[in-house]
Amino acid sequence: MSAAQPTVPPATKPMAPAVGPGGQLPVLSPDVSFIEIEALRSQQFLPAAKEALSALVKEQAEGTLIRPLFNWAGRNSLFPLHWGLACCAIEFAAAFGARWDAERFGVVPRSSPRQCDLMIVNGTVTWKVAHKLVTLYEQMPEPKWVIAMGNCATGGGPFRTAYSVVPGVDKLVPVDVYIAGCPPRPEAMLDGILRLEELIRERGA
């Protein structure tokens, strides 16, 4: 007899159970694949996403959807202008490094003011650079916000009475959040950004 042998499908590894006994996530063994880990994560993410979506549906029913949607999207993706004026720019740069990693808040520095909605004035503003700062601010599209980082940008700092220094950047552009420090640590800058997010949540864009 030469009957054809039935084709045996290749052995596949069964998927790990998504939720273990007792509703707890199972302890993953080292051979669990990356895709399986992502599947488990999405199981955690889905309830939160459902909750957020139902809130949006509720706002749509009330006719107030679009503005909160833009606020939510805008405050979670603040793009600051990538520039530096003085030593605060070193702390600004450190906040985007590996240790503080400001990108986890959606904060990504952009090199063009056309792509930015946040200006972090990180350093001493002199009269020579004042009109260039105003030009950059005017080139940013609405809605836009300004953070005065450090004592110099807040009120002139130690150079308050100097002949060449603007005593506070709020003489030039409207400032939303002031961060004290000389210079402020990266934690303080991140705290300022989170407070700006709270401000946008309360006040709207």
Next chain:
Amino acid sequence: MDADEVRAKLTGAGAPGILSVDPFPGVAARVRFSPDSAAPLFPIVRDALGFPHLSTVGGIDWVERYEVFYLLWSDTAKTYLLLSADLDAKAPHIETASSTWPSANWHEREAWELVGIGFDHHPDLRHLLMPDGYDFHPLQRAFKLHEPEELEVKVRHV
């Protein structure tokens, strides 16, 4: 190179308007000269004494007079030389050195805008560190620092 050698070389080259040649700490000599003879003196110092490099130009407000000084470096003698001239307190001005040493251009712009010393025949005497339209010379003794509240804020929009 010391003060006697500098004096001998200047005399040998027929340098005009030399008032005194004295020893001075850190440099070969301090040469004080009359500001009227600046234009013929600068090429003699560069060529006959051998100081082709101008390090800095500065100005000082001594209230009763102004002083302008030039710090020169010689690559062959490995030493500095200080030139200085006293200027009138009413309208301090002197001939530019930028036709002899091109590096004097920006130094003289700085000395003009901060101390208020005029440099005649300067090719491009405009503001360097302060914005255009800044009407003060802040390193003059008569300049008063002000509180920011007194400051009238003017921003030039582009």
